[in-house]
Amino acid sequence: MTTTALALAAVWPSEADGGVRPVVVEADSSGGDLMIRFGLPTSPSLLDVAAASGKPYPGSLLGAVSELPFGARAVVAVPGRGPCRAAVRLLAGEGGLGVLLGDDRDLGTVLLDVGRIGEDVEPLLEAADQVVLVARGGAEPLTQVSAYGLSACAYVSRLTLAVVGPCPYSAAEITTALGVERVIPVPWDAKGVAAMNSPRPGGRRTAGFRPPPLLTAVRKLARQLAKSSGDETGAAGTGSDRAPGSCGRQLVGRSRADLVEVPGVEEGAS
Template sequence: MRKVVALGAFKGAPGVTTLAMALAASWPSESEVRPVVVEADVAGGDLAAQFGLSDMEGLLALAAGAHQGGQEDELGGCVQEVAGGLRVVVAPTGGDQALASVGEVVARPSVLRGGVDDEGTVLLDLGRLGGRPSRGLARGADRLVLVSRGSVEALAHVAARGEWLEGASYELVLVGPCRFSEADIAAALEVSPEQVHKVPWDVRAAAALGGDGQLGRRRWVRSSLTQAASALAHHLDGTGSRSFSRGLGGELAQLRAKVLPERTGSGAGALQELSSTGGAQ
């Protein structure tokens, strides 16, 4: 059966779709089957518009097959290829259609995993983890990747994650500038340092991954975004390892002391307290 890696964010638009595409482009070559990016954002998708694809052949078709109790190999018939050979299942642009489609997939997740003979990885782009359908897919994935900016206020939303995520293991990816070390963030959020990853932003590489322009091979290989995505892809695929320094900065110490104990109670009160201490960047 296919492995499912779900990617989502708690707030804002930190680049979940771009990261999913970067991971697909950088997935270890040892994998015999190229990964598939399945756009399953309940707010609606972007890839169809970006690449000029038909959204009738993507998540809508997959959801229809799930609703009708179709075959477990339904996913393959919903895949379209974009520049660079990336394989995608695009979501409808409209939020109502997207929400209904994700709900059908949640009810029959076997359309993502396939049968016992199906191999490969599904990179599930959930966008913002705001509703039950998204959260159901996140909890049911083999690996969960939470995407965030690296500021204190963004990390506070990760620390104050809801009870629905209690006990779940996840990888935290910080996109763009972040002045804290991976070890500091791990200590503040009480996770293993190996679960924290930084992915620098590269405007040109991100644009190419969104269908806007191209990058030469040398520029692609040297991009900080694609290099970090490659390291993360190997980590998620079980072929990578990382090491970290230790230490804990003052603002992140506040994050651990003030937000985490409140996580099972009122998250809003904890965030207000964090804000009043001047911890936000």
Template sequence: MPLLAMCSVKGAPGVTTAALGLAAVADTWARVVLVECDPAGGDLMLRHGLAAKPSLVDLASAARGTGGDPAVYEAVTQELALGDRVAPVVVAPPGGAQSRAALPELTRAGQLVLSPPGRLVVADCGRFEVSSPARPVLALADVVAVQVRATADGLAHVREHLAELLDVVTGRLVVLLGHGGLYGEADVAEVLGRHLAEELMAPDADVTVLGPLPEDRQAAALLSGGLVAGRRWQRLPLLRALQGVAGELAPLLVTAPHDEAAGARAETAG
């Protein structure tokens, strides 16, 4: 199944929170698993009181020699409970050194463990940098969602990195607007479209803008482990907005068996 990679370009606009929210509200048939691929280390273990093992390191170890066998996830996922839903997650150690060592094994040539048959993988890749060890994950992804606040400085950082992102991303590039911005979806799409056409000379580049996500402290606290989910947790504004985002992304994340194109992406990432 497809791979959705999520990242930011600067600051902390809530990528891990949004990634967990998307994994939690996704249709059950997609069998979503959230994998922390942040080279700086993971947050879910400490936020939600999960065990230190199994982790991303164990996924990398189990992946050796198995190609895209989805059975590896049965041994390395942990269950993160949110109300009446359980989100399977692969946590990363808080320190980044182990994560940085594990990532190359997950993205080496021919390795399809991040887009296995029968599962939709959501990869939290942290902050995008040209030299990031998570760069090959972005290259493998069918969709890369870059989360940013629609402020003057936030959009400036997106424009600064847009050419680099387009060089890396082989799937669809999505700009996901977080809360606290000053501009709406149409305004941001116009700014980025003008930048693509006039500065990057790439008027045909396909960049989708979604959002903005609402400011919702209750949902953010729930997804950060600071609040227990009630019976109507999925009706909170942020979760409802993420359900809408999931619907917008669904056509780009079509369920399909692995084929030569998937193998080609793996070769590119390697």
């Protein structure tokens, strides 16, 4: 599921297409993966953002951002449930939500990787512009999705279900059974996942290049989320007309999409 969030960040509509480069935030109560995966230092991290959220002037989320090898940027979490659970609870409070959402001068998107649905992350889901639930395409994981009673959730109108891998059911059947209006298939793409660990998969392409199926599918999802959240109009003030040093106030905050998972989605497969 973290891979899905990173893929979204990698293919988010570019500034040339009217988008703003997003920030992935690992807000998983169970702990983060990216710090170990990419050999990043323990600071800055989600803990720094959570600690600053209670201050009168918490500052910009960009102060805790790490650049990842393939061109995305992220606020990573430390491994381990204890500190991350406490950090997520702070982030879900009024001060933390204020940091994530930014103010009237902030433009752009924060992609929250919140792990599994639970009490700790409910305030984050309720405050999100869009929520993406990631699940495998088999009968068992989709049955687990139905157990959440999504049709009664406050955010059901903002929910997209991303179904990863082969699925015996059509999107129409899933919509009818689960009460989720938007269902999008995401291929099981081992090569695409491997590409996420290569330098800048979203960078310059040679003639005849064909993007991996994972990125092709997720690009469609990214465009839907950006359009629904209004981020396609969020590029005002970006580009060559912006003064050096003003990036920090322009690239974070106003729209937000949360990604959650259900049991059965293995990391590296989503």
